Amino acid sequence: MAGFHDIIGHDDIIRHLKNAIETGKVSHSYIFTGEPGSGKKLLAGTFAAALQCESGESEPCMTCDSCKKVIGKNHPDIITVTHEKPGSISIDEVRDQVVRDVDIKPYCSPYKIYIIPDAEMMTVQAQNAILKTIEEPPEYAVIMLLTSNIDSLLPTIRSRCVRLDLKVVDDSLVKEHLMEHLQVPDYQAEIDASYAQGSIGKAKEAATSQEFADMTANALKILKYANSMEVYELTEAIKTLTADKNNINDYLDIFQFWFRDVLMFKATREIDNLVFKQEINFIREQASERSYENIEKILEALEKTKVRLRANVNLELALELLFLTIREK
16 A cells, blocks of 8 residues: 555645645545546555544554554455446445445544445445435545546536546656666666556566566567568467467557657757667668658557457458558568
8 A cells, every 4th residue: 555655746636635634625526537546545544544644644654453454455344346347336335335334433443434436336226325415424434536537426426526627647657656666677678667657556567577577588489570570470479469368468568669769859859758769770771671651550550550459350360461561661
């Protein structure tokens, strides 16, 4: 579990939340809104821990009974709403886990806190059910709605909650954090930060995962030699990727960074903004061999491949089409 001081970026929001704790002006309902991976869960979880912490400070102490329960994920007065169906949160789930439960006083804490991740998945009926609790909450209740699509929440809910907009954290801050705290080498931190797209959680995962390092190395091997590969080598490469289908979207992200680098270098001849700086010789070579039109076409093909895979098209076929485009000069 993190304290506020461990969270990168979001300074204004952290200031607001700490101030609410210090002045005792905690709202009954909050909406944390931002892109997937922007840190909504981390901020809401840290805020919940700080509210329940026995130290009375605006930072969770990590050592009191309450903080230990948070760390062990078994705090009876911090409830994270779960749902059965992958795409929706039903009225029954909201009734059982929030509406009926909220009348029971906290077991051992000043607050009873409800965190609803993916709040945009609540059906309209579920939203209407929770609205009453948001309108007339018991004084100890705090409800936190986390969403990456605030427009799908009812205007009546939006108008009654304190809204906190999370901006994506700048790549350079993420990179700096990885180098300083996890001793990740410069070029690797650059790749991890680009891949994480502002999510420090995703960046740390990439930086500490051998699997991600192997995947990057494998992707680069394919990308560097895609132009000159024999057909059988290409077939092998596609087989490797197909076998690792759980990570296919990560591979496609890495491919996108590579071809953006090629495009960027072709246009500016500058190395500073490249993700794969250490591969500059290969990038320079591909930038001179490929036309702008060809690179744009590849980037479009990569987007198309992602769409096809979401639509459950045959993976091998989708990759073959992609590699045909990559091999065109």
